Amino acid sequence: MLATLMYGAGDVRVEDVPDSVVEAPTDALVRVTASCICGSDLHPYHSMPADSGPARMGHEFIGIVEEVGDDVATLRSGDLVVAPFAYSDGTCRFCREGLHTSCEHGGFWDGLPKEGGQAELVRVPLADGTLVKLPVAADSALMPSLLTLSDVYGTGWHAAVSGGVAPGKSVTVIGDGAVGLLAVLSAKQLGAEQVVLMGRHPSRTDLGREFGATDVVAERGEEGIARVRELTGGHGTHVVLEAVGHRPAYDQAYGVVRPGGTISRVGVPQYDDAPVGFDSLFGGNITLTGGPAPTRAYVEQLLPAVLDGTVEPGKVFDRTIDLVDVPEGYRAMDERRALKVLVTP
Amino acid sequence: MLATLMYGAGDVRVEDVPDSVVEAPTDALVRVTASCICGSDLHPYHSMPADSGPARMGHEFIGIVEEVGDDVATLRSGDLVVAPFAYSDGTCRFCREGLHTSCEHGGFWDGLPKEGGQAELVRVPLADGTLVKLPVAADSALMPSLLTLSDVYGTGWHAAVSGGVAPGKSVTVIGDGAVGLLAVLSAKQLGAEQVVLMGRHPSRTDLGREFGATDVVAERGEEGIARVRELTGGHGTHVVLEAVGHRPAYDQAYGVVRPGGTISRVGVPQYDDAPVGFDSLFGGNITLTGGPAPTRAYVEQLLPAVLDGTVEPGKVFDRTIDLVDVPEGYRAMDERRALKVLVTP
Numbered sequence: 001m002l003a004t005l006m007y008g009a010g011d012v013r014v015e016d017v018p019d020s021v022v023e024a025p026t027d028a029l030v031r032v033t034a035s036c037i038c039g040s041d042l043h044p045y046h047s048m049p050a051d052s053g054p055a056r057m058g059h060e061f062i063g064i065v066e067e068v069g070d071d072v073a074t075l076r077s078g079d080l081v082v083a084p085f086a087y088s089d090g091t092c093r094f095c096r097e098g099l100h101t102s103c104e105h106g107g108f109w110d111g112l113p114k115e116g117g118q119a120e121l122v123r124v125p126l127a128d129g130t131l132v133k134l135p136v137a138a139d140s141a142l143m144p145s146l147l148t149l150s151d152v153y154g155t156g157w158h159a160a161v162s163g164g165v166a167p168g169k170s171v172t173v174i175g176d177g178a179v180g181l182l183a184v185l186s187a188k189q190l191g192a193e194q195v196v197l198m199g200r201h202p203s204r205t206d207l208g209r210e211f212g213a214t215d216v217v218a219e220r221g222e223e224g225i226a227r228v229r230e231l232t233g234g235h236g237t238h239v240v241l242e243a244v245g246h247r248p249a250y251d252q253a254y255g256v257v258r259p260g261g262t263i264s265r266v267g268v269p270q271y272d273d274a275p276v277g278f279d280s281l282f283g284g285n286i287t288l289t290g291g292p293a294p295t296r297a298y299v300e301q302l303l304p305a306v307l308d309g310t311v312e313p314g315k316v317f318d319r320t321i322d323l324v325d326v327p328e329g330y331r332a333m334d335e336r337r338a339l340k341v342l343v344t345p
Numbered sequence: 346m347l348a349t350l351m352y353g354a355g356d357v358r359v360e361d362v363p364d365s366v367v368e369a370p371t372d373a374l375v376r377v378t379a380s381c382i383c384g385s386d387l388h389p390y391h392s393m394p395a396d397s398g399p400a401r402m403g404h405e406f407i408g409i410v411e412e413v414g415d416d417v418a419t420l421r422s423g424d425l426v427v428a429p430f431a432y433s434d435g436t437c438r439f440c441r442e443g444l445h446t447s448c449e450h451g452g453f454w455d456g457l458p459k460e461g462g463q464a465e466l467v468r469v470p471l472a473d474g475t476l477v478k479l480p481v482a483a484d485s486a487l488m489p490s491l492l493t494l495s496d497v498y499g500t501g502w503h504a505a506v507s508g509g510v511a512p513g514k515s516v517t518v519i520g521d522g523a524v525g526l527l528a529v530l531s532a533k534q535l536g537a538e539q540v541v542l543m544g545r546h547p548s549r550t551d552l553g554r555e556f557g558a559t560d561v562v563a564e565r566g567e568e569g570i571a572r573v574r575e576l577t578g579g580h581g582t583h584v585v586l587e588a589v590g591h592r593p594a595y596d597q598a599y600g601v602v603r604p605g606g607t608i609s610r611v612g613v614p615q616y617d618d619a620p621v622g623f624d625s626l627f628g629g630n631i632t633l634t635g636g637p638a639p640t641r642a643y644v645e646q647l648l649p650a651v652l653d654g655t656v657e658p659g660k661v662f663d664r665t666i667d668l669v670d671v672p673e674g675y676r677a678m679d680e681r682r683a684l685k686v687l688v689t690p
Contacts, residue, residue, distance in 0.1 A: 094605065102604035162630070162632075268627070269627050272622035272624070273621070273622075274618060274619075274621045276619045276621060277614045277618075279617070280617070282610065282614050285507070285634075285636030288626070288633040289634075290630065292627070292630065294630075
């Protein structure tokens with residue numbers, strides 16, 4: 001089968017590898033019908049040492065179940081399924097609380113050295129807990145929007161829910177990538193009154209306005225902070241959704257959050273230490289929250305509005321490529337020629 | 346009048362200074378009947394440069410109103426009042442939300458160079474918003490417990506409320522100082538099922554048990570973390586209340602918090618940067634919250650149980666001294682010979 005391997009920073013290849021197979025009785029083997037490249041895939045694309053790979057890539061996919069292990073009860077061959085970016089048993093104490101990313105038996109795709117979504121086949125562990133059946137055909141026009149349930153829509157939603165977005169709240173979203181834009185959409189769905197989108201790519205921020213942003217701030221750093229404060233009566237916003245993961249975004253976040261407010265991070269932090277002292281978080285009773293989104297927890301909740309067309313999160317995809325062209329997909333996203341790239345087999 | 350001045354680390358003196366007076370029409374002049382020394386006063390006692398002072402000390406006091414400015418409407422001469430550790434107008438948007446420490450016109454006592462609670466007289470700005478009348482006489486036996494409403498009880502309560510302590514939750518309290526012990530009491534009042542107190546002074550942790558701690562862990566660092574995990578099925582507790590303010594306490598906090606849990610800090614951080622990346626906070630969706638407690642917001646709520654004796658937060662005071670002996674009070678607290686020192690004129 002074909003699969004995507006990253007050999008180091010800037011070095012992505014599609015190669016022929018041994019077919020994935022069912023290994024455990026709780027596995028399902030899924031033939032991928034749609035996958036995509038994530039903004040978070042660009043982090044190793046910038047920094048991965050050449051001698052640490054190759055690594056299988058891709059953690060967002062939809063596909064058709066080809067085979068299931070003996071203990072899989074809820075799925076059968078032929079089912080169309082969406083996979084969240086973490087696998088989980090659905091039954092442990094953390095899954096029952098909706099925190100599937102902390103599942104006692106689960107993990108992330110990058111913990112499975114022979115699997116990845118940017119491929120033809122994927123072995124999915126804990127299939128009953130992980131996969132969700134989709135009530136459409138694999139060629140449905142809804143496919144781009146359904147694919148966002150794997151990660152980017154669920155992640156934007158997690159940011160907004162964790163941040164306590166609610167009717168009447170003001171929100172700043174930092175980052176105009178797919179997650180940032182879907183955090184805008186989520187904040188709007190949750191009733192936010194003002195949604196300030198910080199981003200500087202007009203084609204993206206235009207989509208942000210379509211998703212519900214009331215203001216766009218293109219400036220960054222101190223200038224950007226001053227602009228958001230201007231737009232919010234000098235105080236900043238109740239909630240800040242940080243969808244980037246770099247330190248400057250963190251610093252921007254505590255610069256624009258209102259006293260008593262919340263910074264909700266879903267951009268995977270590319271830093272360890274950051275200011276948490278009196279002048280950044282403590283003095284203003286700022287809450288810092290967020291983490292890897294348990295997107296599995298949100299699929300059933302977000303699915304109806306996707307199916308009936310109330311929301312179209314799939315608008316974040318602005319390019320579709322074949323699996324063999326994935327290296328060009330990475331280049332296009334890295335050079336900001338594409339917002340988010342959908343991959344078909 | 347006599348007042349306490351800190352000239353530098355380890356150098357506290359009680360000196361004769363000009364009497365405080367009413368300066369603004371919204372001021373009240375209060376003759377102090379009871380004040381105290383705070384664990385947070387020990388931070389400058391350890392680190393204050395000799396050339397930056399002298400600084401007036403004390404931010405917790407009860408006293409009798411001696412004079413009010415022309416615009417003070419709710420208080421009159423002779424009223425017995427308690428002062429929170431921050432003054433606030435009680436009317437701005439933040440006060441109305443219960444975040445009096447972010448009052449648009451308020452501040453902390455250490456921002457007033459000529460005032461402090463460890464003195465005979467204090468000028469209290471924004472008196473209507475700041476002071477709360479107490480329905481007892483100045484010689485009431487309840488005085489130690491009422492004085493904790495200034496800071497330590499309200500601060501422990503703020504930690505627990507901000508951390509989301511609720512029935513069925515497990516809680517770790519880091520620190521067996523007055524705030525930590527009253528965080529234990531608050532967690533118990535809010536229905537916590539398990540309250541693990543991390544502290545290594547038996548006389549203090551005994552009081553912690555009396556206040557509701559179900560377990561005491563004397564070990565610190567990695568050993569302490571392992572012990573708390575042992576006591577909590579390997580997962581840590583839903584909530585961690587950090588009542589110390591030093592970096593090791595922060596590191597301990599993310600070591601003992603459960604995935605999806607909350608660290609609530611009320612110890613004033615003596616550090617700026619700390620780990621917030623994937624391995625500390627982000628990966629487990631840990632929430633970091635807390636800050637200076639808006640104790641003014643909690644006085645009316647906490648007062649009834651103090652007045653009727655349901656709770657006795659004043660048990661944290663284990664020594665009473667005269668104002669002239671305040672330097673010895675600092676030494677006693679610094680050397681852990683006293684938990685918390687009450688000061689009478």
